[in-house]
Amino acid sequence: MSNKNGFSSVGRALVSKTRCREFEPLNPCKKINNSMSAIIDYIRDSFEELRNNVSWTPRAELQRLVVIVLVFSVIFSLAIWGADTVLSEVVGFYFQLING
DSSP states (O other), X not given: OOOTTSOOSTTSOSSOTTTTSSSOOSSOOOOOOOOHHHHHXXXXXXXXXXXXXXXXXXXXXXXXXXXXXXXXXXXXXXXXHHHHHHHHHHHHHHHHHHHO
C-alpha cells in the first residue's frame, strides 16, 4: 500500500533493495542532471550570490581587525613562551633537587 509520495507503508525502509532495476522502488529514483552546463550554472550562480547577496566587511574595518588579531596572537605566543620557560626552569630545578 503506497501513499501519494511513493513511499510504502509505515515501518518499511524508504529505499528499494532492487536499486531501480526491475521492480517499482519504495522511494522512486530521481534522475540527476550531471551535465557540464549544470555545473557551469552552479558556479555562475555562486559568483552572483557572492557579488550581490553577501555583505562584505569594509576594508578599513578589516585592516583594523587584522591588526588586533595579530597583536593578540603575538601577546598570547609570548605568554605561552614565558610560561614554558618558567615551567622548564622549575622542572629542571626539581630534578636537580631529587638527583642530588
